[in-house]
Amino acid sequence: AAGVIQSPRHLIKEKRETATLKCYPIPRHDTVYWYQQGPGQDPQFLISFYEKMQSDKGSIPDRFSAQQFSDYHSELNMSSLELGDSALYFCASSSRDRRPEETQYFGPGTRLLVL
């Protein structure tokens, strides 16, 4: 079965640079979620989109923005990168039109390292 695709899988950036992470949800999934997992920590919810509209917002810094496009893929844009942004960034997707709509299926993650 098709899974959530994230690109790139690894990314190295310098401080103050920008980064764009991409997420392609499971086909026919309409909801996308972004999580950040720091070293040795649990995943923290950043933001979610349902049918291309922001549906919930968590602890996402103002330097970050995200959107969901008409084909349901999503991009997380990160500017003015800081050392503390180094983390594993997960995208997950689900379908609100089908049960179990609450189950989120996670991608493999993008590992971001800020130097």
Added chain:
Amino acid sequence: AQTVTQSQPEMSVQEAETVTLSCTYDTSESNYYLFWYKQPPSRQMILVIRQEAYKQQNATENRFSVNFQKAAKSFSLKISDSQLGDTAMYFCAFQASGTYKYIFGTGTRLKVLA
């Protein structure tokens, strides 16, 4: 605000034996969903099992089962016949009905010993 607590940072179990991972949560919501996710060394997040709060019957998926005690706000995971491939970090997660985000516990690192 909801919180999820996993009080066992690390556990180990012998292959073929049974182990139980604990999870407690705090919420004022009446309808919600609970999940266990497994994160092996590859760091992929893999769904193990889910439980709807309105269901009294405990969920079961092959060797994995839960003990859901709604009044006590407890949601433990039992792994039977443990296998080496079960070695991973296990996260308990909570989602209130009608919301989008998961709230994760801090995880329990499980090591299955040969």
